[in-house]
Amino acid sequence: MADAPRDIERLIELMARLPGLGPRSARRAVLHMLKKREAVMAPLAQALAQVALSAKDCSICGNISTSDPCPICTDPRRATGEICVVETVSDLWAMERGQSYRGRYHVLGGTLSALDAVGPDDLRIPALIDRVGKEGTTEVILALNATVDGATTAHYIADALDPTGVTVTSLAQGVPIGGELDYLDDGTIGAALKARRRV
Secondary structure (H helix, E strand, C coil), X not given: CCCCCHHHHHHHHHXXXXXXXXXXXXXXXXXXXXHCHHHHHHHHHHHHHHHHHHCEECCCCCXXXXXXXXXXXXXXXXXXXEEEEECCHHHHHHHHHHCCCCCEEEECCCCCECCCCECHHHCCHHHHHHHXXXXXXXXXXXXXXXXXXXXXXXXXXXXXXXXXXXXEEECCCCCCCCCCHHHCCHHHHHHHHHCCEEC
């Protein structure tokens, strides 16, 4: 940004790294915050500092919360014997927005990918298999994105869980091929969850 002080340029560069923001969008956002320092910038800076200190990864499911274990894992009403497996925390939050699922979750942290050299040990797959044995799980719901890597990961998990005897299902109708959970509306997620099928 021409003629801007270095600290403002640095802020624009950092904002431009956020998903959905490029240099122009970041510049507009920073200029807006500078115009509304007390109403927008100061509270945002305070919230960012607070979350940087308080956010934790749940050691059980991989969710991000301010406590470990997270409130979902510690809620006794959610001990249904079901574990819903998702790729990312944003997928977990998308499922929660739909309010169709009342069990517990497991965040993998991505999908298997030969091109990116991501194997089972790079994800939270071993932790999932361990949980199924320890928690008396009756069903594992694979709520993975409908992509090639998502399908590959689903088949790997189903094969790995086969010796445990647990029922493995996946989301069915409602999730389009190539679709990602975080971009689906709540009704679509609810319909897909209700129509899940055995893998």
